Amino acid sequence: SDTAVLTVTCPDRGGIVAAVSQFLFNHGANIIHSDQHSSGLAGGTFFMRMEFSLAGLDLALEPLRRAFQSVVAEPFGMEWRLSDAARPGRMALMVSRYDHCLLDLLWRVRRGDLNAEVPLVLSNHEDLRGDAETFGVPFHVIPVTRENKPEAEAEQVRRLREAGADFVVLARYMQILSGDFLREVGCPVINIHHSFLPAFVGANPYRAAFERGVKLIGATSHYVTEDLDAGPIIAQDVIPVTHRETPESLVRLGRDVERQVLARAVKAHADHRVLVEGNKTVVF
Amino acid sequence: SDTAVLTVTCPDRGGIVAAVSQFLFNHGANIIHSDQHSSGLAGGTFFMRMEFSLAGLDLALEPLRRAFQSVVAEPFGMEWRLSDAARPGRMALMVSRYDHCLLDLLWRVRRGDLNAEVPLVLSNHEDLRGDAETFGVPFHVIPVTRENKPEAEAEQVRRLREAGADFVVLARYMQILSGDFLREVGCPVINIHHSFLPAFVGANPYRAAFERGVKLIGATSHYVTEDLDAGPIIAQDVIPVTHRETPESLVRLGRDVERQVLARAVKAHADHRVLVEGNKTVVF
Amino acid sequence: SDTAVLTVTCPDRGGIVAAVSQFLFNHGANIIHSDQHSSGLAGGTFFMRMEFSLAGLDLALEPLRRAFQSVVAEPFGMEWRLSDAARPGRMALMVSRYDHCLLDLLWRVRRGDLNAEVPLVLSNHEDLRGDAETFGVPFHVIPVTRENKPEAEAEQVRRLREAGADFVVLARYMQILSGDFLREVGCPVINIHHSFLPAFVGANPYRAAFERGVKLIGATSHYVTEDLDAGPIIAQDVIPVTHRETPESLVRLGRDVERQVLARAVKAHADHRVLVEGNKTVVF
Amino acid sequence: SDTAVLTVTCPDRGGIVAAVSQFLFNHGANIIHSDQHSSGLAGGTFFMRMEFSLAGLDLALEPLRRAFQSVVAEPFGMEWRLSDAARPGRMALMVSRYDHCLLDLLWRVRRGDLNAEVPLVLSNHEDLRGDAETFGVPFHVIPVTRENKPEAEAEQVRRLREAGADFVVLARYMQILSGDFLREVGCPVINIHHSFLPAFVGANPYRAAFERGVKLIGATSHYVTEDLDAGPIIAQDVIPVTHRETPESLVRLGRDVERQVLARAVKAHADHRVLVEGNKTVVF
Structure with a gap:
């Protein structure tokens, strides 16, 4: 078409x-x-x-x-x-150790469900190299420590630009990106947060959800801004949970919502359906 | 506005x-x-x-x-x-003995949630007179039997026309309307069927759902055509159920879905959001 | 049975x-x-x-x-x-001006869907007297101001005890209850909060949800404790929303979730399905 | 544990x-x-x-x-x-050409989300060999034609028994299994049907859903019996759709529901949570 x-x-x-x-x-x-x-x-x-x-x-x-x-x-x-519309967007992925969002996005690209191609997967760990390479996608590791963070981010930006990324997806990338990174990278960055924002910002939201005794857990995909977990929301969803769950089973159940919500947000972005104004989105 | x-x-x-x-x-x-x-x-x-x-x-x-x-x-x-848009549609209601859909619609009209006014409630039974009259709505009973059905329908049509109905809502009206009625009444007729159509057409869908052991029950609101339960679908929804339910508890749970789905369909119609072509709808 | x-x-x-x-x-x-x-x-x-x-x-x-x-x-x-189980619980209701939760609970009681009877509706306003009295339920007004709050609460407690309430339901009662009230009333108090807690605690959660640009809005029913909006959660649900909504339409859509979630929580409580430990519930 | x-x-x-x-x-x-x-x-x-x-x-x-x-x-x-409970069930998979259910189950097994191991993937086509072998799972092709069906099924049964299968999952296997197969295989067989059963039995349910103009599409996982699409239902779910969808986009959207519903059913079975009586299930 x-x-x-x-x-x-x-x-x-x-x-x-x-x-x-x-x-x-x-x-x-x-x-x-x-x-x-x-x-x-x-x-x-x-x-x-x-x-x-x-x-x-x-x-x-x-x-x-x-x-x-x-x-x-x-x-x-x-x-x-x-x-x-015929030109697939160049979607670079950043991951750490969790495989579910990465696998889901790579599979959707392979199927042709996402109007995107993946020029690069960046990680701060080796763990997911095999998964990326199975899908024929270049995988590059840049370790990030407290000490080397500015240099690591500079190297990340360099790689992302070299790859010609139209947008970056943090598919459970477990490092906070600095304002410098966001300004330098020069393209939208989409994140998946493992809670229904604005509930449970920050680390360990499933543990926090367990402690609070909520009856739903959720996930939120949003554009990344300097203000942590506060960027414009693209997609959200939840699933019901009961007193039977443990923090560990919430993590397991949550993976299904995370990958689904992230995929929905990425598809909307790749199909040029998301317009941003201020801290909010219009998703057509 | x-x-x-x-x-x-x-x-x-x-x-x-x-x-x-x-x-x-x-x-x-x-x-x-x-x-x-x-x-x-x-x-x-x-x-x-x-x-x-x-x-x-x-x-x-x-x-x-x-x-x-x-x-x-x-x-x-x-x-x-x-x-x-400022002129509320004239919505006539037809009911039998179940109160949940009637009450929900009358309450929404009173709240101003529905862009409609109710010139008439028609029933084949006396049961819901009190409920209608509490909301200040005229309630008229036309008994329907196997023998008098053509005359009863003619009287229904006469009353609906007299009331200047822009559309008719069957809020759990338990009689099948003939093709003659539909042609004569001259305006859209919206029904709520107590299943996820096309599953469980006909009478007693909750019993059928129980017998089949489904894990979801639903409701379907559609425009009425001569072809029973086969008219253009406006809205549908379902809720999860388990082996714990009985046919009776399915009926109870189903009432919440029925009234919600019917209200959504009626609101879409009243806001001029539904376009019909053939056996399908476009709902903007 | x-x-x-x-x-x-x-x-x-x-x-x-x-x-x-x-x-x-x-x-x-x-x-x-x-x-x-x-x-x-x-x-x-x-x-x-x-x-x-x-x-x-x-x-x-x-x-x-x-x-x-x-x-x-x-x-x-x-x-x-x-x-x-055959003895219906005595459920006292406290309301202010919104009718949707009150009506929904009264409908369910009348229909036999809730194993409860309503000995008393307490309000700080006259507005809903007609609705309560239609159902033959006593309606009593105790105005509450900043000045008379301790006396007003004492009078509320006296009335609730007199009515033999087994539990109290705040069906959108818009005053914060003091710790004294909660200790004196001597029975569980169930509230409906118009957001997915812990997101958007406090007043005006729909406005806050609009400002944040969330894609779901929700409601939470919980037991009331002295710690505002932090009591044990009984039931929660959400519905999807889009950029099309205004703060006003969120309020309208939210009413459907509020009454549904409150009814689910009240039914669980009335059927003796909710056990509390600390800040969490087990709902069987 | x-x-x-x-x-x-x-x-x-x-x-x-x-x-x-x-x-x-x-x-x-x-x-x-x-x-x-x-x-x-x-x-x-x-x-x-x-x-x-x-x-x-x-x-x-x-x-x-x-x-x-x-x-x-x-x-x-x-x-x-x-x-x-510590002993993982031996889950044999049968597939044809669609990869989504196969991959999703293999991902979950690798991640330890499913209490199961996969001794064998049987297919009537070569297409998915690469996907199975990436996970180190034996993949065996037995072509099935109208002529060789009895022999092919006998060979399938032989392979499944040899693999010590505790249960078989049809992860979008596009051939109808005979009563002989079901009797001979001697263990439960779980299928995923791409509609909300009993709506749209048979082939091409998404096309049928499109023609009917439904506003929800779904998937059903059930135990296979000789009576096509009529076995005991283990899990079902649906997603909302609109007039915007085509038969092709329904297929795409449906994949997400199919794999999710199948995974839920398989997990319940693997955790010994499903009891069957007659044509229905109890899922604890």
Whole structure:
């Protein structure tokens, strides 16, 4: 299916949908899916995602981008992106020792369920090398200690850039990334946190859930910001648990929610369905 | 919030969104929400729902309708409807002896959660008169027997028309409605079936679920057609059950799903979010 | 169904199940349901619930209690309770202005879904008098202000005792109860909090959920302790939400979860299925 | 944790729990978990599962079995099994070409989440050899055609017996097994069906779900009987879907439910939590 995806964020006002859809129609683009959202009419922000067929297009994507910028984007003050849907995103993975999120993502990429390719898996441990290499994916270890953290992060950034990563997924990567890393890496970083945020931030959320005696445990996938566990949430889910569970069985049960929620968030991101404003997301 | 809702169904082709949004923009209508769906580009059907503000409109709704018909609807071969969102739909209820769906809907109307008013509750039994009248709603009994069914249905239709019903909700009405009734009543009829259709059609689905030993029970809300339990599905949900349950406890547990699913379907319908094609629905 | 329910909490050690089941068998009690749980073998706590038929019993309940105390409970150091399942619990309700939890519980009691009767509804406002009285339930208003709170609570306690309440349900009662009240009232108090605890404690959790951009909202029913929103959790549930929701629509959607979770917790309590230890519950 | 699991099915009557728990106590077995269920007092069937510690046992498992048979099982007419919980079950897998259920089970076995080992993967195709062999699991292909089916099944049975399979899991095995196979194989066979049974029996359930326009799709894991798709259900689950899905995307979404439901059913079976009577299961 040869399609492109246009995502737009701009101050809300009249005529946006008309201008965009008229522009696309004029250039022979047939809209296949369209979603829009406004955070409020007066002074609100307008969000839109349009997926259209490339079949009848009168321009290539690059000149279409130039035309869109001058004809539509500038008059409306838009932040926008036009992505070739056929081009899989380059998704770099960072992992430590847990295999469930890594395996699940690699398997989905292999199946073609995720519109992504994996140029690199970075880890601070050797443990998962075999799993990555089974899927034919390069695996590189950069040990991280309290002492070498700045140098290790610099090396991570270098590798991620070299790999041409469009986005990074922390598939249970157990180190906190510094603000420097996030600024330097220059692309979105998606994390999976093993609780229903904002409950149980920080380390050991399953133990905390056990101590509190909750009847549901969950997982949260979010974009990483400098503010730990506080970035914009992309996806969340929970499963019911009872008094029968131990901290260990919560960890086991939680793995299924973690991989499922992370996969859902990554798919939404890879399909250009997530728009961020401030600390929140619009997921079309 | 003074808004109107435009719903459109037509053969899919290029330029529909552009034409509609340009038309609305030209008349000063600011689009607040927009959803669209296509059942397939080549020969598919296009579905759209647009909600727009009436604030800056240059025409009243009736002239706007006339303009839309000639400028947009005719060229594209549209079936369409333009509804004043501020006008609550007239929802007639038909019930027998179970109170849970009736009470839930009447309570939601009273709270203002449902954009509807209830001009009439029709029943084949006296049992629920008190409940209806507590909410200040007219309650009328038309007994139905094997012998008088055609006359009873004719009387039901007469009452529903007199009440000016925009749609009818069978809130656990335990009689099968004939094709004649459905043709005569002239408005959509929404039912709640106490199973996850198409499993367990017909009477006594909880008993059937118990006999089969299923681990989930559910409910299905659908538009009523002559083909029993086979009309277009609007909403469905299930809850987990175990071997501990009896047919009686399944009935009790099921009531919570029934009322919840019916309320969700009715709200979607009342908010002009449901478009029907053939035996299926698009729920925006 | 003439049955009794025995609940037991004691230090875990060998022979408990054998001793209890042998005792019941000796007295002609046929066990219908049995659940047990241990928080850990070494130094853990043992929890049990047994429901048995009264049909072949050789003693009345009161002498059976005396026998159980000396033959089984004392040797094992048990805290225990033997309840006549046929006797509905006396459930007093405390409400403020929101009607959804109150109505849902009254509907369930009337329908026979909850093994409870309602001797009294206490409120700090007049608003819900009509709803309570429709169900023939006494409704009493005790206004609460910052100034009169100690006197108001004393009067509440007096009324609740007079009504012979076995337990109290705060069906969206919007005042914080003091430690004095909780000690004086002398029976369990069940609350419904409108978030997935421990996320969003305190007032206005839907607003906080909106600000945080969560993708699920929930409700938590718990026993009330002096530590606000921190008592033992009985039941929790969540529903998915999207960026489309406003703080107001979250409140509307949340009502359905609140009443459902509260009803589930109240039913578990009324059926003698909840055992508390420390800050956690075992729900059989 | 050195424990054993006793499962019992027998006609319900008084004294069963007392007899079993007294027997275990006399032999120094400390009960850790206990579950029981009765399908009805008068003429009903009693089901029980008890897990107990082997630490203080005065007999080895084999003499304990002999003692249990004569002291308890015979007098009460019990069908029973006493399993060493530390011994992983031998789980043979049968697959065709879909990898998701196979991989998910192999991941769980490797991680120690499933109390099972995999002595053999049987397939009618070569496709998944690489996946199985990555996990060090023997993979054997027996092609099945309309002509050779009886011989192929005889060979399958021979291989499964040789592998010492305690149970067989059809992890999306796309051939119907004959009654002969089921009788000869002599151990339970667990299947995953890609719909919420009894809706959409037979081939191509996702296509059927699409045509019917359902709003949920599901999966069902059940023991295989000669009656296709009608065996005792162990686990079921569903996920919500909308009009946006195609038959192809339903297949993709369904994979996540299939593997999750199958894993849950297999874990329950491997932990000796499933008792069958007639066409239904008790899952403790």
